Amino acid sequence: MKRELAQDIGLREGIKRIDRGKIKKAIDLLFTKKAETRLKLYTSTCIHCGLCAEACHFYMSHKDPSYMPIAKVQNTIWKLLKEGANVNNQDLALIAQIAYTECNLCRRCSMYCPFGIDIAYQMAMVRRFCHLIGVTPQYIQDTAHSHAATMNQMWVKEDEWIDSVQWQEEEAREELPYLRIPLEKYEADVFYSVIGPEPKFRSQLIYQAAVIMNVAGVNWTMPATPGWDNSDMAMYVGDYELMGRLKKIHFETALRLKCKKIVMGECGHAFRSVYDTGTRWLGWKEPPLPIIHAVQFYYELFKAGKIKVGKTYPKKVTFHDPCNIVRGRGLQEMARTVVKAFCPDFVEMHPNREHNYCCSAGGGVINCGPPYKKTRVKGNKVKAEQLKRTEAEVVIAPCHNCHGGLEDIIHHYGLNMEIKFLGDIIYECMDKSTHPEE
Amino acid sequence: MFYSIYTFLVEEAFFYVFSFFCIAIIFRLAYFTLHSLQNDPIVLKFFNLKYALRSLINWTIPFKARNMRLNPITFFVSYLFHICIILVPIFYSGHIFILEEYIDLPFEPPMLPDILSDVLTFLALVSGIFLLLRRIIYPPARYVSSSKDFGLLLLVLIPFLTGFLAVRGIGGDFLLFLHVLSAELLLLILPFTRIMHMFLGLFSRSYTGSEFGAIRHAKDW
Structure with a gap:
């Protein structure tokens, strides 16, 4: 494996403050004594066949075996299992670099492994390990800090959120004079939540969603309080405690407004967090109220005849x-x-x-x-x-x-x-x- | 002397080895099941029989999964290898005759014709050597292979090689002795090695199948 440690202050400074006791505790918790059954099962089952290689875009692009899914497990979890808390600092930083930046947790490899071994899950565990010992890339850690402080990903303040929504409402009313973006409406059919970057730098998406909602005649609302952001970088940092707080405030906001279902904007990771990972962390098998992704929502509106094709899109x-x-x-x-x-x-x-x-x-x-x-x-x-x-x-x-x-x-x-x-x-x-x- | 040790290995030792083998496997499987109850309750909560079977079936049908179609030769040889190494030890006539000497079977046990046993054993050896070479030649496999992986594959092949030669009268009693010894050794260590994938693989496949089917509404093959 030839890898250079990136110029990332989070990793480079993180390893200088390493606490061996913490490492030992984290290894015990995640990989050995208190490890989840899945992790033990996957480690015992994998027969080192290398058939997962072609599942990974990193391997397919480089054709370098050190990028294949199981190699990433070998260079992280197996290394930690072998060397324990004595693993050297440089290796720890590289372990973090592999887990955070060379795996997208896309889960394609579990479709290619003959045993269905979930490597994304294992990489997520490595990220949790890195979070627990305090060696995380700076940028993603900053978004997690933002989540912790503001309950959204982009340091958007409460008034800025309301302002952005009302600004988009005003803009859109030039096109559709009857258009409204109802904030804090009780008992709406749809609680529409978006991710932090939408008000921050893709505000036109809120405008567009509002137009679609209004033309389709949907009874909808958005909250004016924290809880409007459904995104979850805490899940990807490995900070599951924070992930739990984020999902809780999101669900509770929808429940406070007594909405019938949550519709999420066109974001993938937030959807994964809300219907799956975050919900489970909070101890629910199913989300406490129905959640659908924008794609399904548009499909349902289209099938119900609420959105109609006005003109066809001309390009290929x-x-x-x-x-x-x-x-x-x-x-x-x-x-x-x-x-x-x-x-x-x-x-x-x-x-x-x-x-x-x-x-x-x-x-x-x-x-x-x-x-x-x-x-x-x-x-x-x-x-x-x-x-x-x-x-x-x-x-x-x-x-x-x-x-x-x-x-x-x-x-x-x-x-x-x-x-x-x-x-x-x-x-x-x-x-x-x-x-x-x- | 060989003869007395050989008889011991075939009679008493085999009984103990085989019992140990079964109990060890049951313990290992029970360990994972009980462990999940306590340490990973998600596994059983999200287990879904229908989708577990869907996944298992689709991964059993040859060349149904996309990865099998991407790597047809590897998967073909693996299928062959696994079929041979499972069928021959259980259904080889010589093994069944020995068994019948000690146990009255209430039914007529199915047996492979000797010629077929020979062919399958030969194929097991050839495909085993292919898998061994693949570990050396194919870079992804070489990257993750350790000496243990090579050793284990060789250990699986030894009883087949010795059996194949012994049937032909090569090596005489010594080879027969080696055959029984290596097979029993394999049974003893098997529950503690990656060969457990034959059972544990069903577990991981079932769980992934459940997740993909019931939660993710997607195919996993």
């Missing part, structure tokens, strides 16, 4: 299946139904659906910031080739992380493609002439 499009909503929730066909209705010139990328290659930004990798941009872009040449083969002009990716990741890949490999959210396409092409109250 392809669809990128985000891991957290496709491999994580099977929304691939719903997404395709909507995409195909609006975009007659649709072409599949291969492999697709559950087998799609990851964007290499998810799993918190893009949130680890500039020191690792090259790692994820060069580690996903295979995605660039996959996109290029489609010859499409536009790639639709209903996930924020995928957007960031694909944008970098498209620029780096000179692909000349546009990236759109599903909401972008619907907003642009839907029939907005029908006023639902008329």
Whole structure:
């Protein structure tokens, strides 16, 4: 394994403050004495066959075995099991670097392992270990700090949130004079939550969602208090205690407003956190109220005839299946139904659906910031080739992380493609002439 | 002298070894099940029989999973290897005749024709050597292979090699003795090695199948 430690103050300073007692405690808790059964089972079952290699975009791009899924387990968990608390500082920093920046937790490899060994789970455990000993990349740790202080990912203050929403409402009323973004409305059918970056730098998405909601005549609301942000970098840092707080305030806000269901914006990791990881951490088998992703919500509106095709989208499009909503929730066909209705010139990328290659930004990798941009872009040449083969002009990716990741890949490999959210396409092409109250 | 040790190995020793083998496996499986109750309750809470079976079946059907189609030769040889090493020890006529000397079986035990046993043993050896070479040649496999992985595969192949030669009368009593000894040694260590994947693999596959089917609404093959 040839890896250089990145210029990341979080890792470089983190290892200087190492406490061996903490390391021992963390190893006991996560990998040995109190380890979860799954971790023990996976360690005992893996027969070291290397058949997971072709599942990972990092391996497929570099063809270097040290990037294959099980190699990452070998260089992290197995190393910790072998060396225990005596593992040297440099190795600890590299362990963190592998777990945070060379694995997107996309879970594609568990579909390629003959035994279904969940390597993403194991990498998440390594991240939890790194969190417990205090060696984490600075950028993603900062988003976790933001979560802890403000209950959102981007240091958005309470008044700034309300301001952003009302600003988008005002803007959108120029287009649809009857439009409202109802804040703090009780007993609405839909509690709409977004991720921190939407009010921060993608506010047009709130505008577009508002237009779709209003044209479709949905009885909806957004909260004016913390709890509006459904995102969860704490989950990817390994800070599960904080993850629990985030999910709790999100659910409680929806329940305080007595809403019937939560609809989440087009974000993948937040969806994974809300319906799966975070819910489980709070001890619920199922979320306390129904939660659906925007893709499913748009599909249901479309099927109910509440959003209609006004004009078809003129360009050749392809669809990128985000891991957290496709491999994580099977929304691939719903997404395709909507995409195909609006975009007659649709072409599949291969492999697709559950087998799609990851964007290499998810799993918190893009949130680890500039020191690792090259790692994820060069580690996903295979995605660039996959996109290029489609010859499409536009790639639709209903996930924020995928957007960031694909944008970098498209620029780096000179692909000349546009990236759109599903909401972008619907907003642009839907029939907005029908006023639902008329 | 060989003869008396050989008789001991086949008679008494085999009885103890085999009992130990069964008990050790049951203990190992019980350990994982009980451990999950206490340390990982999520596993049993989210276990779903329907989707566990769906996953197991789809991964048993040859070349159904995408990875099998990506690596057809490796998977073909693995299938062959596993079929051979499971069928031959259980259904080889010589083994059944020995068993019948000690136990009255209430039914006519199914047996492989000797020629088929020979062919399957030969195939087990060839495919085993292929898997061994794959570990050396294919970079991802080489990267994760340790000396233990090579040793274990060799240990599995030794009883087949010695058996194959002994049936042909090569090596005489000594080889037969080696055959029984290596097989019993294998049974003794098997529950504590990666060969447990034959049982534990079902566990991990079932759990992943449950998660993929019931929670994630997606295929896992």
